[in-house]
Amino acid sequence: MSNSFPQSLLVIGSGNMAGAMLRGWFARGLDPASVTVVDPSPRELPEGVRHLTTIDAGISAPDWLLLGIKPQMLRDVAPHLATLDLSNTLLVSMLAGVEIAGLRAAVPGVGAIARIMPNMAIGIGQSVTALFAETLDQAERDRIETLFAMLGTAEWLDDESQMHVVTALSGSGPAYLFRFLDALAKGAITLGMPEDQAARLALGMVRGSAELVLQSAETPAQLAERVASPAGTTRAALHVFDADDALDRLVADAMAAAAKRSVELGQ
Ligand SMILES: NC(=O)c1ccc[n+]([C@@H]2O[C@H](COP(=O)([O-])OP(=O)(O)OC[C@H]3O[C@@H](n4cnc5c(N)ncnc54)[C@H](O)[C@@H]3O)[C@@H](O)[C@H]2O)c1
Numbered sequence: 574m575s576n577s578f579p580q581s582l583l584v585i586g587s588g589n590m591a592g593a594m595l596r597g598w599f600a601r602g603l604d605p606a607s608v609t610v611v612d613p614s615p616r617e618l619p620e621g622v623r624h625l626t627t628i629d630a631g632i633s634a635p636d637w638l639l640l641g642i643k644p645q646m647l648r649d650v651a652p653h654l655a656t657l658d659l660s661n662t663l664l665v666s667m668l669a670g671v672e673i674a675g676l677r678a679a680v681p682g683v684g685a686i687a688r689i690m691p692n693m694a695i696g697i698g699q700s701v702t703a704l705f706a707e708t709l710d711q712a713e714r715d716r717i718e719t720l721f722a723m724l725g726t727a728e729w730l731d732d733e734s735q736m737h738v739v740t741a742l743s744g745s746g747p748a749y750l751f752r753f754l755d756a757l758a759k760g761a762i763t764l765g766m767p768e769d770q771a772a773r774l775a776l777g778m779v780r781g782s783a784e785l786v787l788q789s790a791e792t793p794a795q796l797a798e799r800v801a802s803p804a805g806t807t808r809a810a811l812h813v814f815d816a817d818d819a820l821d822r823l824v825a826d827a828m829a830a831a832a833k834r835s836v837e838l839g840q
Pocket residue numbers: 585586587588589590591611612613614615616641642643644646649650667668669690691692693744745
Protein backbone atom coordinates (compact mmCIF):
# COMPACT_ATOMS: atom_id res chain seq x y z
CA MET A 574 0.00 0.00 0.00
CA SER A 575 1.25 3.48 -0.87
CA ASN A 576 2.23 5.39 2.27
CA SER A 577 0.80 8.51 0.61
CA PHE A 578 -2.75 7.51 1.49
CA PRO A 579 -4.32 9.43 4.35
CA GLN A 580 -4.54 7.50 7.63
CA SER A 581 -8.23 8.32 7.78
CA LEU A 582 -10.41 9.75 5.03
CA LEU A 583 -13.81 11.34 5.54
CA VAL A 584 -15.78 11.76 2.32
CA ILE A 585 -18.76 14.11 2.29
CA GLY A 586 -20.82 13.33 -0.81
CA SER A 587 -19.87 10.16 -2.68
CA GLY A 588 -21.51 10.47 -6.08
CA ASN A 589 -20.02 10.10 -9.55
CA MET A 590 -16.70 11.75 -8.81
CA ALA A 591 -15.80 10.91 -5.21
CA GLY A 592 -17.09 7.36 -5.73
CA ALA A 593 -14.83 6.94 -8.76
CA MET A 594 -11.85 8.32 -6.82
CA LEU A 595 -12.43 5.90 -3.97
CA ARG A 596 -12.68 2.93 -6.32
CA GLY A 597 -9.44 3.99 -8.03
CA TRP A 598 -7.60 4.38 -4.72
CA PHE A 599 -8.95 1.08 -3.37
CA ALA A 600 -7.56 -0.62 -6.47
CA ARG A 601 -4.19 0.97 -5.60
CA GLY A 602 -4.26 -0.19 -1.99
CA LEU A 603 -6.25 2.29 0.08
CA ASP A 604 -7.79 0.39 3.00
CA PRO A 605 -11.62 0.75 2.90
CA ALA A 606 -11.62 0.50 6.71
CA SER A 607 -9.86 3.90 6.82
CA VAL A 608 -12.74 5.57 4.94
CA THR A 609 -15.98 7.06 6.26
CA VAL A 610 -18.54 8.18 3.69
CA VAL A 611 -21.30 10.61 4.62
CA ASP A 612 -23.98 10.67 1.96
CA PRO A 613 -27.76 10.29 2.28
CA SER A 614 -27.88 8.42 -1.06
CA PRO A 615 -24.41 7.41 -2.24
CA ARG A 616 -23.84 5.96 -5.69
CA GLU A 617 -22.52 2.37 -5.58
CA LEU A 618 -21.04 2.66 -2.10
CA PRO A 619 -17.69 0.84 -2.17
CA GLU A 620 -17.57 -2.25 0.03
CA GLY A 621 -15.93 -2.07 3.43
CA VAL A 622 -16.26 1.65 4.07
CA ARG A 623 -18.14 3.05 7.05
CA HIS A 624 -21.31 4.74 5.81
CA LEU A 625 -23.29 7.47 7.55
CA THR A 626 -26.22 9.37 6.12
CA THR A 627 -25.49 12.54 8.07
CA ILE A 628 -22.46 14.17 9.67
CA ASP A 629 -22.27 12.77 13.17
CA ALA A 630 -20.48 14.76 15.88
CA GLY A 631 -18.90 11.44 16.95
CA ILE A 632 -16.79 11.17 13.77
CA SER A 633 -13.15 11.24 14.89
CA ALA A 634 -10.77 13.83 13.47
CA PRO A 635 -9.90 12.73 9.90
CA ASP A 636 -6.52 13.10 8.25
CA TRP A 637 -8.25 14.14 5.01
CA LEU A 638 -11.74 15.46 4.35
CA LEU A 639 -12.77 15.03 0.71
CA LEU A 640 -15.69 17.23 -0.30
CA GLY A 641 -17.64 15.59 -3.12
CA ILE A 642 -20.96 17.41 -2.81
CA LYS A 643 -22.32 19.91 -5.34
CA PRO A 644 -21.16 23.49 -4.74
CA GLN A 645 -24.75 24.52 -3.97
CA MET A 646 -24.80 22.07 -1.01
CA LEU A 647 -21.87 23.66 0.83
CA ARG A 648 -24.05 26.10 2.75
CA ASP A 649 -26.19 23.25 4.16
CA VAL A 650 -23.27 20.96 4.97
CA ALA A 651 -20.84 23.51 6.49
CA PRO A 652 -22.66 24.01 9.84
CA HIS A 653 -22.50 20.23 10.44
CA LEU A 654 -18.78 20.18 9.69
CA ALA A 655 -18.35 22.77 12.45
CA THR A 656 -19.20 20.01 14.96
CA LEU A 657 -16.00 18.08 14.03
CA ASP A 658 -12.41 18.66 15.11
CA LEU A 659 -10.78 19.47 11.78
CA SER A 660 -7.83 21.42 13.15
CA ASN A 661 -5.30 18.91 11.77
CA THR A 662 -7.33 17.95 8.72
CA LEU A 663 -6.57 18.67 5.07
CA LEU A 664 -9.77 19.64 3.27
CA VAL A 665 -9.63 18.54 -0.39
CA SER A 666 -12.40 20.17 -2.40
CA MET A 667 -13.51 19.26 -5.92
CA LEU A 668 -16.34 21.82 -5.85
CA ALA A 669 -16.49 23.82 -9.06
CA GLY A 670 -16.01 27.54 -8.55
CA VAL A 671 -15.68 27.67 -4.76
CA GLU A 672 -12.34 29.29 -4.00
CA ILE A 673 -10.04 28.72 -1.01
CA ALA A 674 -11.40 31.87 0.64
CA GLY A 675 -14.97 30.60 0.30
CA LEU A 676 -14.02 27.17 1.65
CA ARG A 677 -12.14 28.79 4.56
CA ALA A 678 -15.18 30.94 5.37
CA ALA A 679 -17.49 27.89 5.21
CA VAL A 680 -15.19 25.59 7.22
CA PRO A 681 -13.14 28.00 9.37
CA GLY A 682 -11.77 25.33 11.72
CA VAL A 683 -9.99 23.28 9.08
CA GLY A 684 -6.20 22.85 9.21
CA ALA A 685 -5.40 23.27 5.49
CA ILE A 686 -7.20 23.40 2.17
CA ALA A 687 -6.45 22.13 -1.34
CA ARG A 688 -8.61 22.35 -4.42
CA ILE A 689 -8.73 19.81 -7.20
CA MET A 690 -10.48 19.85 -10.57
CA PRO A 691 -10.62 16.35 -12.04
CA ASN A 692 -12.83 15.14 -14.84
CA MET A 693 -15.12 12.23 -15.49
CA ALA A 694 -12.33 10.07 -16.92
CA ILE A 695 -11.19 9.65 -13.32
CA GLY A 696 -13.45 6.59 -13.35
CA ILE A 697 -11.02 4.85 -15.75
CA GLY A 698 -7.84 6.33 -14.26
CA GLN A 699 -7.45 8.89 -17.06
CA SER A 700 -8.45 12.20 -15.51
CA VAL A 701 -6.30 15.26 -16.01
CA THR A 702 -6.58 16.78 -12.56
CA ALA A 703 -5.58 20.35 -11.75
CA LEU A 704 -4.44 21.07 -8.18
CA PHE A 705 -4.27 24.31 -6.25
CA ALA A 706 -3.27 25.15 -2.68
CA GLU A 707 -1.88 28.24 -0.99
CA THR A 708 -0.07 27.26 2.16
CA LEU A 709 0.84 23.59 2.02
CA ASP A 710 4.37 22.39 2.63
CA GLN A 711 6.18 20.52 -0.13
CA ALA A 712 5.66 17.08 1.46
CA GLU A 713 1.88 17.59 1.53
CA ARG A 714 1.88 18.91 -2.05
CA ASP A 715 3.86 15.86 -3.17
CA ARG A 716 1.41 13.59 -1.39
CA ILE A 717 -1.61 15.17 -3.06
CA GLU A 718 0.08 15.00 -6.44
CA THR A 719 0.96 11.33 -5.93
CA LEU A 720 -2.60 10.42 -5.00
CA PHE A 721 -4.19 12.19 -7.97
CA ALA A 722 -1.52 10.99 -10.38
CA MET A 723 -2.75 7.48 -9.47
CA LEU A 724 -6.04 8.42 -11.15
CA GLY A 725 -4.57 9.87 -14.35
CA THR A 726 -2.27 12.88 -14.43
CA ALA A 727 -2.10 15.77 -11.96
CA GLU A 728 -0.58 19.22 -12.22
CA TRP A 729 -0.42 22.26 -9.97
CA LEU A 730 -1.74 25.69 -10.90
CA ASP A 731 0.13 28.77 -9.67
CA ASP A 732 -2.87 31.07 -9.81
CA GLU A 733 -6.25 30.12 -8.35
CA SER A 734 -8.17 32.06 -10.99
CA GLN A 735 -6.93 29.47 -13.50
CA MET A 736 -9.26 26.95 -11.80
CA HIS A 737 -12.18 28.61 -13.60
CA VAL A 738 -10.38 28.07 -16.91
CA VAL A 739 -9.52 24.47 -16.05
CA THR A 740 -13.14 23.84 -15.14
CA ALA A 741 -14.23 25.22 -18.52
CA LEU A 742 -11.56 23.20 -20.33
CA SER A 743 -10.83 19.79 -18.83
CA GLY A 744 -13.49 19.66 -16.08
CA SER A 745 -16.47 20.22 -18.36
CA GLY A 746 -14.62 19.17 -21.53
CA PRO A 747 -15.67 15.52 -21.62
CA ALA A 748 -19.24 16.69 -22.18
CA TYR A 749 -18.14 18.82 -25.16
CA LEU A 750 -16.44 15.81 -26.71
CA PHE A 751 -19.44 13.59 -26.06
CA ARG A 752 -21.70 16.14 -27.74
CA PHE A 753 -19.31 16.48 -30.69
CA LEU A 754 -19.30 12.70 -31.08
CA ASP A 755 -23.08 12.73 -31.03
CA ALA A 756 -23.16 15.51 -33.63
CA LEU A 757 -20.81 13.53 -35.90
CA ALA A 758 -23.04 10.48 -35.68
CA LYS A 759 -26.15 12.59 -36.33
CA GLY A 760 -24.43 14.11 -39.36
CA ALA A 761 -23.70 10.65 -40.78
CA ILE A 762 -27.29 9.54 -40.15
CA THR A 763 -28.53 12.60 -42.01
CA LEU A 764 -26.27 11.60 -44.90
CA GLY A 765 -27.88 8.14 -44.93
CA MET A 766 -25.88 5.88 -42.60
CA PRO A 767 -27.55 3.46 -40.12
CA GLU A 768 -27.45 4.77 -36.53
CA ASP A 769 -25.31 2.06 -34.92
CA GLN A 770 -22.74 2.15 -37.69
CA ALA A 771 -22.57 5.96 -37.52
CA ALA A 772 -21.93 5.88 -33.76
CA ARG A 773 -19.29 3.15 -34.11
CA LEU A 774 -17.36 4.86 -36.90
CA ALA A 775 -17.50 8.27 -35.17
CA LEU A 776 -16.13 6.85 -31.92
CA GLY A 777 -13.43 4.79 -33.64
CA MET A 778 -12.32 7.86 -35.56
CA VAL A 779 -12.14 10.01 -32.40
CA ARG A 780 -10.20 7.34 -30.52
CA GLY A 781 -7.67 6.84 -33.32
CA SER A 782 -7.29 10.58 -33.85
CA ALA A 783 -6.65 11.26 -30.13
CA GLU A 784 -4.05 8.48 -30.11
CA LEU A 785 -2.48 9.96 -33.26
CA VAL A 786 -2.10 13.38 -31.63
CA LEU A 787 -0.52 11.71 -28.60
CA GLN A 788 1.98 9.84 -30.76
CA SER A 789 2.72 12.65 -33.22
CA ALA A 790 5.25 15.45 -32.97
CA GLU A 791 2.84 17.68 -34.92
CA THR A 792 0.17 19.94 -33.41
CA PRO A 793 -3.52 19.17 -33.90
CA ALA A 794 -3.74 22.13 -36.29
CA GLN A 795 -0.85 20.75 -38.37
CA LEU A 796 -2.38 17.28 -38.40
CA ALA A 797 -5.67 18.77 -39.64
CA GLU A 798 -3.80 20.31 -42.56
CA ARG A 799 -2.32 16.90 -43.38
CA VAL A 800 -5.77 15.33 -43.54
CA ALA A 801 -7.02 18.07 -45.86
CA SER A 802 -5.98 17.37 -49.47
CA PRO A 803 -5.99 20.49 -51.67
CA ALA A 804 -9.54 21.03 -52.95
CA GLY A 805 -10.54 17.75 -51.33
CA THR A 806 -13.37 16.61 -49.10
CA THR A 807 -11.85 17.64 -45.75
CA ARG A 808 -11.11 21.15 -47.00
CA ALA A 809 -14.75 21.48 -48.03
CA ALA A 810 -15.76 20.62 -44.46
CA LEU A 811 -13.10 22.83 -42.85
CA HIS A 812 -14.32 25.79 -44.92
CA VAL A 813 -17.63 25.43 -43.05
CA PHE A 814 -15.85 25.37 -39.65
CA ASP A 815 -13.65 28.31 -40.61
CA ALA A 816 -16.22 30.66 -42.16
CA ASP A 817 -16.28 33.66 -39.79
CA ASP A 818 -14.17 31.50 -37.42
CA ALA A 819 -17.44 29.73 -36.64
CA LEU A 820 -15.97 26.74 -34.77
CA ASP A 821 -13.39 28.74 -32.78
CA ARG A 822 -16.00 31.30 -31.79
CA LEU A 823 -18.59 28.69 -30.82
CA VAL A 824 -16.12 26.81 -28.62
CA ALA A 825 -14.72 30.01 -27.08
CA ASP A 826 -18.25 31.24 -26.30
CA ALA A 827 -19.18 27.91 -24.71
CA MET A 828 -16.04 27.88 -22.58
CA ALA A 829 -16.56 31.50 -21.52
CA ALA A 830 -20.07 30.56 -20.38
CA ALA A 831 -18.65 27.66 -18.34
CA ALA A 832 -15.94 29.84 -16.75
CA LYS A 833 -18.53 32.53 -15.93
CA ARG A 834 -20.75 29.91 -14.29
CA SER A 835 -17.77 28.66 -12.30
CA VAL A 836 -17.23 32.19 -10.93
CA GLU A 837 -20.96 32.43 -10.09
CA LEU A 838 -20.93 29.08 -8.26
CA GLY A 839 -18.26 30.44 -5.95
CA GLN A 840 -20.29 33.50 -4.94
N1 LIG B 1 -19.18 15.43 -12.67
C1 LIG B 1 -18.05 15.92 -13.13
O1 LIG B 1 -17.66 15.65 -14.27
C2 LIG B 1 -17.20 16.79 -12.24
C3 LIG B 1 -15.90 17.14 -12.65
C4 LIG B 1 -15.12 17.93 -11.81
C5 LIG B 1 -15.63 18.38 -10.61
N2 LIG B 1 -16.90 18.05 -10.25
C6 LIG B 1 -17.38 18.51 -8.95
O2 LIG B 1 -17.55 17.36 -8.17
C7 LIG B 1 -18.61 17.54 -7.26
C8 LIG B 1 -19.52 16.32 -7.29
O3 LIG B 1 -20.02 16.13 -8.58
P1 LIG B 1 -20.67 14.73 -8.98
O4 LIG B 1 -20.87 14.77 -10.44
O5 LIG B 1 -19.93 13.61 -8.36
O6 LIG B 1 -22.09 14.91 -8.26
P2 LIG B 1 -23.08 13.78 -7.75
O7 LIG B 1 -24.44 14.40 -7.70
O8 LIG B 1 -22.89 12.50 -8.49
O9 LIG B 1 -22.56 13.55 -6.24
C9 LIG B 1 -22.91 14.38 -5.18
C10 LIG B 1 -23.23 13.49 -3.99
O10 LIG B 1 -23.50 14.33 -2.88
C11 LIG B 1 -24.49 13.67 -2.11
N3 LIG B 1 -25.12 14.62 -1.18
C12 LIG B 1 -26.14 15.46 -1.39
N4 LIG B 1 -26.41 16.13 -0.25
C13 LIG B 1 -25.53 15.71 0.69
C14 LIG B 1 -25.32 16.02 2.06
N5 LIG B 1 -26.06 16.94 2.69
N6 LIG B 1 -24.31 15.39 2.70
C15 LIG B 1 -23.53 14.49 2.08
N7 LIG B 1 -23.71 14.15 0.78
C16 LIG B 1 -24.70 14.75 0.11
C17 LIG B 1 -25.45 13.10 -3.14
O11 LIG B 1 -26.26 12.07 -2.59
C18 LIG B 1 -24.46 12.60 -4.20
O12 LIG B 1 -24.14 11.23 -3.99
C19 LIG B 1 -19.28 18.85 -7.63
O13 LIG B 1 -18.95 19.82 -6.67
C20 LIG B 1 -18.72 19.20 -8.98
O14 LIG B 1 -18.55 20.59 -9.14
C21 LIG B 1 -17.68 17.26 -11.03
